[in-house]
Amino acid sequence: MRWRLRGYNAASRLPAEQLAKGIAAYSSGNHAQAVALAARELGTSAVILMPEDTPDSKKEATAGYGAEIVTYDRYTGDRVAIGEALAADRGLALVPPYEHPHVIAGQGTAALELIEEAGELDALVVPVGGGGLIAGSATAAKALLPSVRVIGVEPEQGDDTKRSLEAGRRVSVPVPRTIADGQAADIPGELTFSVNRRLVDAVALVDDDQIREAMRFAFERMKIVLEPSGASALAALLAHRIGPVPGRVGVIVSGGNIGARRFSELIGAS
Amino acid sequence: MRWRLRGYNAASRLPAEQLAKGIAAYSSGNHAQAVALAARELGTSAVILMPEDTPDSKKEATAGYGAEIVTYDRYTGDRVAIGEALAADRGLALVPPYEHPHVIAGQGTAALELIEEAGELDALVVPVGGGGLIAGSATAAKALLPSVRVIGVEPEQGDDTKRSLEAGRRVSVPVPRTIADGQAADIPGELTFSVNRRLVDAVALVDDDQIREAMRFAFERMKIVLEPSGASALAALLAHRIGPVPGRVGVIVSGGNIGARRFSELIGAS
Numbered sequence: 100m101r102w103r104l105r106g107y108n109a110a111s112r113l114p115a116e117q118l119a120k121g122i123a124a125y126s127s128g129n130h131a132q133a134v135a136l137a138a139r140e141l142g143t144s145a146v147i148l149m150p151e152d153t154p155d156s157k158k159e160a161t162a163g164y165g166a167e168i169v170t171y172d173r174y175t176g177d178r179v180a181i182g183e184a185l186a187a188d189r190g191l192a193l194v195p196p197y198e199h200p201h202v203i204a205g206q207g208t209a210a211l212e213l214i215e216e217a218g219e220l221d222a223l224v225v226p227v228g229g230g231g232l233i234a235g236s237a238t239a240a241k242a243l244l245p246s247v248r249v250i251g252v253e254p255e256q257g258d259d260t261k262r263s264l265e266a267g268r269r270v271s272v273p274v275p276r277t278i279a280d281g282q283a284a285d286i287p288g289e290l291t292f293s294v295n296r297r298l299v300d301a302v303a304l305v306d307d308d309q310i311r312e313a314m315r316f317a318f319e320r321m322k323i324v325l326e327p328s329g330a331s332a333l334a335a336l337l338a339h340r341i342g343p344v345p346g347r348v349g350v351i352v353s354g355g356n357i358g359a360r361r362f363s364e365l366i367g368a369s
Numbered sequence: 370m371r372w373r374l375r376g377y378n379a380a381s382r383l384p385a386e387q388l389a390k391g392i393a394a395y396s397s398g399n400h401a402q403a404v405a406l407a408a409r410e411l412g413t414s415a416v417i418l419m420p421e422d423t424p425d426s427k428k429e430a431t432a433g434y435g436a437e438i439v440t441y442d443r444y445t446g447d448r449v450a451i452g453e454a455l456a457a458d459r460g461l462a463l464v465p466p467y468e469h470p471h472v473i474a475g476q477g478t479a480a481l482e483l484i485e486e487a488g489e490l491d492a493l494v495v496p497v498g499g500g501g502l503i504a505g506s507a508t509a510a511k512a513l514l515p516s517v518r519v520i521g522v523e524p525e526q527g528d529d530t531k532r533s534l535e536a537g538r539r540v541s542v543p544v545p546r547t548i549a550d551g552q553a554a555d556i557p558g559e560l561t562f563s564v565n566r567r568l569v570d571a572v573a574l575v576d577d578d579q580i581r582e583a584m585r586f587a588f589e590r591m592k593i594v595l596e597p598s599g600a601s602a603l604a605a606l607l608a609h610r611i612g613p614v615p616g617r618v619g620v621i622v623s624g625g626n627i628g629a630r631r632f633s634e635l636i637g638a639s
């Protein structure tokens with residue numbers, strides 16, 4: 100079960116006495132569930148900070164792994180500040196969603212597994228939010244396949260990593276309005292950017308309609324449920340946003356945390 | 370690509386001169402797409418007979434593999450008679466959806482692959498419509514694991530195989546009203562029943578609400594799209610309809626031919 104590494108990697112390297120006190124994280128999606136599962140498997144407890152309006156399906160999935168859920172108002176609260184206060188208050192180790200070398204290394208197992216299973220690739224297309232998934236994936240992919248081209252994909256409104264790579268320094272954009280809520284970062288992470296500026300070859304942009312089309316394609320032809328942020332790399336490929344396809348292309352689809360009702364609203368099916 | 374065997378198996382064993390003239394099939398689901406793909410891969414043509422009101426997504430998927438689609442009115446037409454006339458008329462080889470040893474053998478690769486990948490199983494739960502999938506799966510499973518318990522699952526209204534196994538002969542039921550359209554058979558096939566009466570240990574029944582619940586579970590927790598017929602075996606497990614679970618249980622989920630709109634209608638999401 101290599102995928103567990105993504106949640107495991109950061110948690111399992113904590114000092115034992117810290118681990119015993121419990122783990123905290125802020126996330127409503129993959130990271131929440133990964134940390135909750137890692138805590139259970141490592142025999143400790145997890146407290147996850149989630150926005151109040153997180154869909155019940157996500158809360159239930161996280162609680163189902165045994166985590167305690169604490170909510171906050173996403174319009175008035177700052178999740179980093181609240182998360183840090185919560186962790187300090189209870190003596191928990193805070194596992195950040197992307198700005199940490201162990202988290203990045205864990206996320207890189209996505210590319211590692213893909214290449215182990217699919218073999219040689221000429222390009223790898225990866226969604227970019229905070230930049231952790233692509234930083235880890237690019238590190239793993241280029242170690243295995245030095246000539247692979249790594250292409251990030253951002254929503255058009257949230258092109259902070261594209262702009263930052265072009266500028267050679269971290270640039271912020273207005274808080275993006277996009278259905279790809281997992282990619283709504285407005286500035287690259289410091290650590291992730293330091294990796295990505297060395298290893299990412301290009302960033303493509305997709306709009307919300309292209310993301311919806313990819314979600315529908317995955318649903319109807321691949322029988323896979325993708326949330327918007329998880330579908331953006333596939334969208335870039337289907338909508339020909341990554342330029343001429345150079346041979347064998349790997350695409351990371353990275354999340355399906357979406358309820359059936361929201362899914363059908365988004366792809367215009369109801 | 371072992372899964373191709375399911376479409377391949379019957380088609381590739383046709384005499385070459387017959388194969389060259391083309392293949393015909395009647396189906397709106399998996400079988401339509403399997404035969405269309407097999408024909409393309411074998412370098413011949415396919416004509417698929419589908420109900421007029423088949424969702425566009427299924428027609429497009431089948432046409433996308435290069436098949437010609439001929440439609441009929443499902444309320445007034447008999448698909449077997451029309452299919453046979455069409456095949457005779459054009460000199461095509463008709464590949465039936467379940468009543469054929471090569472088709473059954475091809476369907477059995479589902480269990481073969483499952484066991485090769487998952488290892489030892491104590492029970493295998495399989496959806497039952499015409500009975501081909503379970504006949505092939507039971508044959509493969511019991512050859513590999515002689516003590517495995519094979520449990521079929523039918524919709525409550527379409528319990529023709531359960532009644533037939535209890536009676537020791539093929540019994541028909543009124544045409545079933547169920548959301549599991551791929552399991553709306555009213556009498557077991559002759560050939561499939563002759564296999565299943567030897568190899569199937571029990572048949573469990575599920576209602577439409579249990580199927581909907583399994584579709585929602587697969588969507589939200591497994592990120593897999595299932596059509597009702599494809600979800601029934603999972604439904605039986607989740608709803609505790611198969612009795613005490615005897616150790617390791619394999620479940621065959623067998624189809625996701627459903628559009629996003631119909632999906633959300635069915636699970637009450639819109």
